[in-house]
Amino acid sequence: MDILTDPRFSGIKKFERKVWLSSPSMHGDEQRWVDEAIQTNWVSTVGANITAAEQQMAAFLDIPYAVALASGTAALHLAVRLAGEKLYGQAPAGHGTLEGRKVFVSDMTFAATDNPVCYEGGEPVFIDTERETWNMDPAALEEAFRLYPDTRLIVLAHLYGTPCRMDEIRQIADAHQALIVEDAAESLGAVYKGRQTGTLGDLGVISFNGNKIITGSSGGMLVCRDKEDADRIRKWSTQSREAAPWYQHEELGYNYRMSNIIAGIVRGQIPYLPEHLARKQDIYERYRAGLADLPVTLNPWDEKNSLPNFWLTCLLIDPEAMAPFVRSESDQLWTSVPGKSSPGEILQALAAFGAEGRPIWKPLHLQPFYRSQGYITRSGAGRGQTNAYIAGSCSDVGADIFSRGLCLPSDHKMTEAQQDTVIEIIHRCFR
Ligand SMILES: *Cc1c(COP(=O)(O)O)cnc(C)c1O
Numbered sequence: 001m002d003i004l005t006d007p008r009f010s011g012i013k014k015f016e017r018k019v020w021l022s023s024p025s026m027h028g029d030e031q032r033w034v035d036e037a038i039q040t041n042w043v044s045t046v047g048a049n050i051t052a053a054e055q056q057m058a059a060f061l062d063i064p065y066a067v068a069l070a071s072g073t074a075a076l077h078l079a080v081r082l083a084g085e086k087l088y089g090q091a092p093a094g095h096g097t098l099e100g101r102k103v104f105v106s107d108m109t110f111a112a113t114d115n116p117v118c119y120e121g122g123e124p125v126f127i128d129t130e131r132e133t134w135n136m137d138p139a140a141l142e143e144a145f146r147l148y149p150d151t152r153l154i155v156l157a158h159l160y161g162t163p164c165r166m167d168e169i170r171q172i173a174d175a176h177q178a179l180i181v182e183d184a185a186e187s188l189g190a191v192y193k194g195r196q197t198g199t200l201g202d203l204g205v206i207s208f209n210g211n212k213i214i215t216g217s218s219g220g221m222l223v224c225r226d227k228e229d230a231d232r233i234r235k236w237s238t239q240s241r242e243a244a245p246w247y248q249h250e251e252l253g254y255n256y257r258m259s260n261i262i263a264g265i266v267r268g269q270i271p272y273l274p275e276h277l278a279r280k281q282d283i284y285e286r287y288r289a290g291l292a293d294l295p296v297t298l299n300p301w302d303e304k305n306s307l308p309n310f311w312l313t314c315l316l317i318d319p320e321a322m323a324p325f326v327r328s329e330s331d332q333l334w335t336s337v338p339g340k341s342s343p344g345e346i347l348q349a350l351a352a353f354g355a356e357g358r359p360i361w362k363p364l365h366l367q368p369f370y371r372s373q374g375y376i377t378r379s380g381a382g383r384g385q386t387n388a389y390i391a392g393s394c395s396d397v398g399a400d401i402f403s404r405g406l407c408l409p410s411d412h413k414m415t416e417a418q419q420d421t422v423i424e425i426i427h428r429c430f431r
Contacts, residue, residue, distance in 0.1 A: 003352035008431045012424060015354035019418050020411040022211045022312060025276065030268030037260045045238070047260030053267045054221070057206070060270065061196045063223050065230035068258035068266075069237055072185040072207025072220035077116040078233050078256060079181045079203040079222055080155065084120050087152045087179060090251065091120075098122030102151045104144050106136045106183075107363045107375065108398045109157035113183045114364055117155060125151070125374035126365040128382065129397040133306075134159050134299055134314075137378060137397065138168035144376040145176050152178045158187035158197050159361070160407070161213070161280075161311035162301045166192050166200045181205070185220070188213050189277045189309040198223050208266050213276050213311050216266035219258050279412050280310035283419065287313045287408060290423035294430055295321035299405075314360065316405045317341060321430070325403065329368065341429040343406040349425050350409065355418075360405040363398035 084097025182201030198204035240253030325342035
């Protein structure tokens with residue numbers, strides 16, 4: 001059906017300029033630091049922008065060390081590798097540090113959280129999601145340790161910028177002498193019990209990818225408390241050169257350092273992080289007010305103990321307001337029913353008017369590549385569920401949120417008028 005000629009949407013005009021999900025917002029300072037790097041010829045993976053960006057991020061997060069790297073994924077890889085080495089010792093040439101080891105990983109997250117576990121030869125076991133934060137369910141984690149008591153590594157993500165219930169997870173980790181790698185790629189600036197996400201695990205990771213809350217166009221950082229860890233990561237990221245007059249190598253190396261040009265953009269963005277945080281929260285609150293009369297909820301958080309960075313506002317349709325909606329591995333079908341809607345219909349309507357939404361990140365245990373890995377829910381070993389939404393049939397929380405949820409346009413530069421139109425389009429979907 002053509003949305004633009006559907007009478008339910010009559011009177012709504014297409015956006016003149018596209019409304020993005022989450023795009024970069026440059027402020028001008030970025031240009032200055034990039035220009036300075038070029039004018040002073042510091043165009044490599046050494047330079048003042050890198051040092052400044054590292055110091056400023058460490059200060060903002062209130063953690064001693066931040067190491068600037070090529071991407072959040074690179075930071076996760078080195079974090080997971082270092083955790084593996086701490087737990088199981090140095091891997092011989094040609095081997096990963098996690099070979100044959102199970103690792104407990106958030107199920108509802110971007111694949112970049114989990115891929116580095118596989119780079120190191122680990123076997124991810126996906127931990128189901130809790131409804132309260134859409135993050136790793138402590139009860140499912142507990143169950144996973146009951147089933148696999150030898151596991152020593154947890155890799156978790158703070159989905160869409162909402163902090164996990166870290167105290168509960170930390171307590172379970174400590175009881176099993178497990179390390180936590182914290183993927184804070186989406187949650188920079190989010191706070192749990194007064195502390196910044198990224199600093200709550202044993203090793204933390206942030207990202208400056210183009211769609212994150214601040215950006216360097218790309219880039220990431222590993223943050224940690226121990227100088228030894230920071231030095232190790234710095235060395236690995238620059239090909240693991242030893243202190244010798246020639247290229248001397250005692251361990252595997254990577255070319256993962258951040259460029260001083262990228263660091264110039266990051267350096268220019270850092271002062272605007274508080275402004276971006278405030279703007280993202282305003283967007284969330286405007287959606288909350290504007291959609292309050294519909295049979296939907298927004299992505300929740302633990303309001304007593306945490307404050308998200310509100311990177312993306314997400315919508316979850318109440319079960320009884322779901323119109324029929326099915327997905328295959330590459331396609332989707334739905335029907336329109338008065339008073340009801342579906343993520344497929346809402347995303348199509350938003351796209352037709354020039355606004356970018358996105359489906360909820362498809363849980364990793366449903367991904368064809370990861371389907372044979374373990375997946376644990378509160379009630380024990382789970383299995384990949386169907387892609388069809390059948391009300392009340394989903395026993396795993398991630399699949400249920402994936403079927404009923406979507407990410408709304410959450411761009412800093414979206415005007416209030418544009419956001420009101422997005423809200424109106426969503427209302428019309430339920431007519
Ligand atoms: C963006 C993202 C990453 C990867 O960061 P890059 O800098 O793009 O490599 C990792 N984990 C999550 C949860 C992300 O959203």
